[in-house]
Amino acid sequence: MISIGGRLTIWPDRCRGCRSCQMACSFTKTLEYNPSASYIILERDLETEKTAPMIKSLRCDLCGGNPACAAACSYKAITFEPNWESGSCE
Amino acid sequence: MTRPIDRTWFVDLTRSQVHVEERTYDEVADVLGGSGFGWRIVANRLPSGIDPFSPENMIVLNPGTLVGTRVMGASKLTAITKFPTVASADHRYYVGSCTSGGRYFAIGMRQAGCDRLVIQGKASEPVILAIRDGGLSIEPAGDLWGKGIDEVSRTLIEQEGQDAGVLVIGTAGEKLVRSALTIIDRTNSLGRGGLGAVFGSKNVKAVVAHGTGSIRVADPIGYNQIADELCERAMTWPRREHWIKLGLAAGWSTFKHTQNPGMWEKESWDKLYGEEKRLESLRAVIACASCPLNCRLRWVLPGGEFDGEQGLGSPYSKSATSGQLLGIEDDRKMIHLVTEANSYTGIDFYTTTRLIDFVTRMAERGRIPAEQDGITLARDYPTYQRLYTMTANREGLGDILADGWYRVQEELGLDPSEYWYAGVCKGVDFIYDARPSRFHPLMMTFLTRPRPHHGGSHTRTNSRGKTLEEIRDQAAHWGLSDEVMDRIFLETDYSGKFNVGRYTAYMEDLMRVKNAIGLCTIYTYQALIFADDMARLYSAAVGEQINARELIRRGERVSNLAKMINVRDGFSRADDQPPDVWFRPMEAPEGRIEMEDYYQTKTLHREDLAHMLDDYYEERGWDKTSGHPTPEKLAALGLSI
Numbered sequence: 254m255i256s257i258g259g260r261l262t263i264w265p266d267r268c269r270g271c272r273s274c275q276m277a278c279s280f281t282k283t284l285e286y287n288p289s290a291s292y293i294i295l296e297r298d299l300e301t302e303k304t305a306p307m308i309k310s311l312r313c314d315l316c317g318g319n320p321a322c323a324a325a326c327s328y329k330a331i332t333f334e335p336n337w338e339s340g341s342c343e
Numbered sequence: 344m345t346r347p348i349d350r351t352w353f354v355d356l357t358r359s360q361v362h363v364e365e366r367t368y369d370e371v372a373d374v375l376g377g378s379g380f381g382w383r384i385v386a387n388r389l390p391s392g393i394d395p396f397s398p399e400n401m402i403v404l405n406p407g408t409l410v411g412t413r414v415m416g417a418s419k420l421t422a423i424t425k426f427p428t429v430a431s432a433d434h435r436y437y438v439g440s441c442t443s444g445g446r447y448f449a450i451g452m453r454q455a456g457c458d459r460l461v462i463q464g465k466a467s468e469p470v471i472l473a474i475r476d477g478g479l480s481i482e483p484a485g486d487l488w489g490k491g492i493d494e495v496s497r498t499l500i501e502q503e504g505q506d507a508g509v510l511v512i513g514t515a516g517e518k519l520v521r522s523a524l525t526i527i528d529r530t531n532s533l534g535r536g537g538l539g540a541v542f543g544s545k546n547v548k549a550v551v552a553h554g555t556g557s558i559r560v561a562d563p564i565g566y567n568q569i570a571d572e573l574c575e576r577a578m579t580w581p582r583r584e585h586w587i588k589l590g591l592a593a594g595w596s597t598f599k600h601t602q603n604p605g606m607w608e609k610e611s612w613d614k615l616y617g618e619e620k621r622l623e624s625l626r627a628v629i630a631c632a633s634c635p636l637n638c639r640l641r642w643v644l645p646g647g648e649f650d651g652e653q654g655l656g657s658p659y660s661k662s663a664t665s666g667q668l669l670g671i672e673d674d675r676k677m678i679h680l681v682t683e684a685n686s687y688t689g690i691d692f693y694t695t696t697r698l699i700d701f702v703t704r705m706a707e708r709g710r711i712p713a714e715q716d717g718i719t720l721a722r723d724y725p726t727y728q729r730l731y732t733m734t735a736n737r738e739g740l741g742d743i744l745a746d747g748w749y750r751v752q753e754e755l756g757l758d759p760s761e762y763w764y765a766g767v768c769k770g771v772d773f774i775y776d777a778r779p780s781r782f783h784p785l786m787m788t789f790l791t792r793p794r795p796h797h798g799g800s801h802t803r804t805n806s807r808g809k810t811l812e813e814i815r816d817q818a819a820h821w822g823l824s825d826e827v828m829d830r831i832f833l834e835t836d837y838s839g840k841f842n843v844g845r846y847t848a849y850m851e852d853l854m855r856v857k858n859a860i861g862l863c864t865i866y867t868y869q870a871l872i873f874a875d876d877m878a879r880l881y882s883a884a885v886g887e888q889i890n891a892r893e894l895i896r897r898g899e900r901v902s903n904l905a906k907m908i909n910v911r912d913g914f915s916r917a918d919d920q921p922p923d924v925w926f927r928p929m930e931a932p933e934g935r936i937e938m939e940d941y942y943q944t945k946t947l948h949r950e951d952l953a954h955m956l957d958d959y960y961e962e963r964g965w966d967k968t969s970g971h972p973t974p975e976k977l978a979a980l981g982l983s984i
Contacts (some may be wrong), residue, residue, distance in 0.1 A: 255648075255851065260859065267626060269587075269630040270446055270629055270630055271446070271630035271631070271632060271634050271635070272446060272450075272632050273633055273634055273635075275415055276411075276412065276413040276633065277413055278700070279557070280413065280567060284414060284564070285557035285558075285559050285563070286411055286412045286557065286558040286559075287454065287555070287557040287558065287559065288450070288454075288506065289454065289506065289554075289555035289556075290555075290557065295505075295506075295648065297505040297506075299500060299501065299505075301626075301627065301641060301653075302529060302530065302627075302629055302641060303595070303627065311784070312619045314474060314634075324639055324712050325413060325705040327574065327578060327635030328578070328587070328630075328635075
């Protein structure tokens with residue numbers, strides 16, 4: 254969970270591995286698509302091919318309050334609540 | 344606005360040499376880059392008349408032009424090669440293309456700066472090809488040669504890093520089994536009809552793709568807006584919830600009518616292999632890159648002798664049809680065989696099953712001796728298991744089955760035209776049968792494409808029961824003139840309410856477009872992306888404004904290139920013939936099923952299909968007698984092959 258002006262939540266069980274979050278992240282930063290340069294690592298379990306997003310939290314600035322990864326995730330594995338205040342709920 | 348550069352990497356395995364050819368996009372744009380330009384390379388550099396297993400054969404791997412961007416469905420890789428399937432009694436071989444999605448491989452190629460890989464020659468020992476940022480390296484396969492697909496895939500990913508893409512052949516590809524395919528990223532199959540065997544003939548066990556560079560489009564803001572708009576369509580698609588729950592396992596309601604061998608009562612089949620049954624083993628649905636629908640599957644078998652066995656891919660349709668053909672009621676037994684094919688041997692499950700069905704039933708009927716080299720042919724599961732293994736290993740009778748339908752004819756005296764399900768054309772058994780499916784345009788492409796598989800041609804017409812308005816609305820996005828549309832949607836007494844022959848010509852051209860740009864066929868099958876959307880995407884990606892009509896015109900250019908390459912190798916209209924079995928009624932428990940037109944207005948006969956083929960060639964501007972593109976047509980398209 255990251256909470257800089259809102260709450261970004263990862264729901265690993267929902268991830269289907271499409272990498273849209275990585276592409277959206279890199280595009281927002283550079284106007285180019287590059288999963289390797291995004292602030293998201295998609296952890297891949299080779300036993301099951303299950304993937305789960307992990308945010309490089311020290312680098313992520315939540316795209317200034319409208320995180321592209323959450324908007325791009327079709328499976329709601331990354332969600333964002335813009336008006337969340339730290340400590341108000343969990 | 345920066346226009347992309349097109350880079351083709353060439354590797355000559357005989358000489359261990361690699362070189363890169365770089366082109367401006369203008370130089371590849373007339374065939375849409377991607378696999379379109381791959382076809383041009385094949386047209387210019389692949390000698391005609393060669394054996395598919397000779398070092399002169401080439402494999403061209405082409406990620407689509409849009410692959411690696413955040414456009415839904417843009418995950419596709421197209422491979423072009425001369426396939427080793429024996430395609431005629433006089434042993435000709437077609438040059439064809441095959442496509443597959445994936446999560447890592449095609450993107451990894453593009454990120455490394457490889458828009459296309461051309462593999463020629465033959466390595467002196469088994470090798471792995473590695474596509475990385477610094478270029479291509481040829482590395483010893485070592486003890487990976489001889490191992491199964493999934494073990495090799497995992498080993499390579501563990502060595503290279505979790506974002507590495509892998510394309511791997513199985514043991515059947517190593518042994519040159521002519522149906523053997525490849526598996527990409529562990530979940531997607533590529534190249535039934537022998538792409539895996541061509542890799543094996545070159546001593547290439549696997550290709551790894553792992554780049555870290557950026558993928559650029561000419562108009563990033565405009566492109567991204569279109570991507571968002573299209574994604575919204577998928578997100579609001581009424582069937583999405585069902586689809587993302589089941590992936591490709593969701594197709595049963597359509598599939599049970601179209602791929603039904605007609606041996607069991609449909610209700611029994613439903614209970615044994617239907618959606619409820621699939622849910623017992625389905626554990627997860629996995630997406631290809633940028634896909635909001637997802638269709639790849641992970642399953643774990645519950646109970647029985649294969650309890651706990653896991654697999655990846657899409658086993659349900661294959662196992663359901665094959666289970667009925669072989670009379671195996673326990674779906675887990677059939678899924679186990681699919682798992683072995685996907686994760687170990689890489690044999691094509693459709694072809695191998697049908698050959699096994701053919702020879703065991705012919706032995707039962709006394710047409711061939713039950714005692715064959717290395718096995719007694721019986722209609723039971725242990726015999727089938729043994730035959731799959733013998734085929735993959737080329738042992739005994741399996742060596743004959745490994746060479747396909749014409750070798751079975753030569754060695755056992757069984758004519759492929761006698762086979763009772765789906766039919767065989769150019770040495771390939773179709774995955775659908777035109778009788779339960781009805782004669783829809785995709786069945787036509789099985790006849791007219793150089794490689795008789797759908798190749799990603801789907802439109803709304805591939806499901807039964809679509810209204811004429813729905814079919815026409817989708818075609819209206821192709822940018823065709825009113826005159827052409829009127830020809831396509833003119834009712835005739837041989838084709839029904841629309842002209843399948845003329846429709847198919849443009850559907851195939853659209854397929855060439857999808858393959859060149861790398862767009863999954865599911866999105867045209869479900870009418871979520873239209874041809875004019877593709878034109879907008881392509882324009883924004885490469886910085887050249889073109890409309891749908893021009894896009895399809897360029898697809899037509901690729902169709903003509905592909906056809907001419909095969910004309911050079913002796914193919915003609917005589918090879919595009921419908922299989923005899925389509926004209927023999929299927930005697931199903933619910934009654935006789937004859938091949939009918941899409942709206943079931945009449946039974947189709949040979950002369951009806953001949954008429955549709957006439958219309959297809961005429962619409963293409965090809966000679967109706969030979970089925971060859973005319974010099975005038977080639978000149979009009981600017982082709983000099």
